[in-house]
Amino acid sequence: MEVRSESAALAAANVFRRLQKESGEQYPCLILLDNLAPTEIHGILGALRSDGLLHYVLVEASGGISEENLERYAETGVDAISMGALTHSVRSLDLRQRIS
Numbered sequence: 001m002e003v004r005s006e007s008a009a010l011a012a013a014n015v016f017r018r019l020q021k022e023s024g025e026q027y028p029c030l031i032l033l034d035n036l037a038p039t040e041i042h043g044i045l046g047a048l049r050s051d052g053l054l055h056y057v058l059v060e061a062s063g064g065i066s067e068e069n070l071e072r073y074a075e076t077g078v079d080a081i082s083m084g085a086l087t088h089s090v091r092s093l094d095l096r097q098r099i100s
Helices: 006-023 038-050 070-074
Strands: 030-034 058-062 080-082
Touching: 006 030, 006 038, 030 038, 038 058, 038 070, 070 080
Parallel strands: 030 058, 058 080
Antiparallel strands: none
16 A cells, blocks of 8 residues: 555554454555655654554555665664665666677
């Protein structure tokens, strides 16, 4: 579930917790924190932890992440980081093989 605020992250985690408790099964539930600063992400993780919801979700950071700020995002404690900068500015390489 992609979210862009603490309230949306808490709402999604509450739904995931309820679904897991109702089914009696543990299955992966991912919350994607999109375009948030590391300080915001750190605050959201703290809120999830204090509400007892962090156990029910995996948290991924995405949006605006580059080599320059990657460490700051990693230090937040998220489970995964998506970095589109790896592919946004890549130049293609034309490889051809001609068989005569």
